[in-house]
Amino acid sequence: MSKHWTERLFVDRPSIFRSRLEAQLEEAEGEVEGLTHILSEHGVADGGTVLDLACGIGRHSVAFAERGFSVVGVDISPDYIARAEALADERGVRGSVEFLVGDMRLVAEQLEEREGVFDASLSLFTSLGYWDEDADREILGQLSHLAAPDGVLVIDIANRDWILRNFQARDFGNVGDDLLQMMERRLDLEESRMHNVWRYYMSRGRDLEHMETFEMNHRVYSLHELKALVESSGWRYQTCYGGFGMEPFTMDSRRIVLVAKRL
Numbered sequence: 572m573s574k575h576w577t578e579r580l581f582v583d584r585p586s587i588f589r590s591r592l593e594a595q596l597e598e599a600e601g602e603v604e605g606l607t608h609i610l611s612e613h614g615v616a617d618g619g620t621v622l623d624l625a626c627g628i629g630r631h632s633v634a635f636a637e638r639g640f641s642v643v644g645v646d647i648s649p650d651y652i653a654r655a656e657a658l659a660d661e662r663g664v665r666g667s668v669e670f671l672v673g674d675m676r677l678v679a680e681q682l683e684e685r686e687g688v689f690d691a692s693l694s695l696f697t698s699l700g701y702w703d704e705d706a707d708r709e710i711l712g713q714l715s716h717l718a719a720p721d722g723v724l725v726i727d728i729a730n731r732d733w734i735l736r737n738f739q740a741r742d743f744g745n746v747g748d749d750l751l752q753m754m755e756r757r758l759d760l761e762e763s764r765m766h767n768v769w770r771y772y773m774s775r776g777r778d779l780e781h782m783e784t785f786e787m788n789h790r791v792y793s794l795h796e797l798k799a800l801v802e803s804s805g806w807r808y809q810t811c812y813g814g815f816g817m818e819p820f821t822m823d824s825r826r827i828v829l830v831a832k833r834l
Contacts, residue, residue: 594746617639631693769784
């Protein structure tokens with residue numbers, strides 16, 4: 572049986588996507604500044620306990636730890652977790668953040684001794700939708716069991732309505748200094764799944780050397796769909812923002828930043 576694309580991209584060839592995460596490392600500082608205000612607005616005190624699901628290289632986890640929060644970051648990629656631990660060491664917050672290798676679909680099992688502990692659970696950077704809606708519902712249900720009473724959930728995910736209004740079948744861009752990413756997209760309107768082909772090329776002088784091609788697909792959500800999913804998973808919907816600056820959500824918002832509380 573062939574591996575799921577998440578294993579191929581994040582586990583077997585982690586350096587390819589890691590280049591993008593490294594390039595966005597500085598952005599996490601401003602994002603966490605906004606997220607801290609969102610959490611405060613919804614009752615999470617400074618120094619609370621945060622679960623960062625699909626934490627990648629720890630760019631948000633470490634920034635939260637620097638602000639005094641106690642953080643657990645979980646990611647499927649051993650390579651990303653090793654980088655996250657190194658980043659925490661570099662920033663001097665290793666004692667405030669713990670990183671674990673794990674599949675998000677089994678997060679409650681992995682953290683069973685911490686049920687009811689987390690003041691905030693985060694799913695950032697469009698980390699839902701990798702499998703199907705049932706899997707997402709199960710993941711969110713597990714997060715509700717891990718959440719403290721009145722714990723807060725924040726989901727940051729691409730807005731399907733924005734994608735439809737601004738659809739680009741092809742796109743390309745640089746990742747770091749030498750890596751070029753070329754993207755092809757097809758949106759399945761019946762299943763609301765985005766099918767992607769990502770091709771990576773390394774710059775070699777005036778030439779491009781093909782490095783890797785990944786095919787993947789994931790569920791994309793409109794706000795009303797994500798709201799219904801959250802409310803069927805042990806959470807009570809609170810509000811939605813159009814970004815980490817708590818700007819109002821509109822049909823032109825590129826991101827959905829949804830906030831819910833544990834039932």
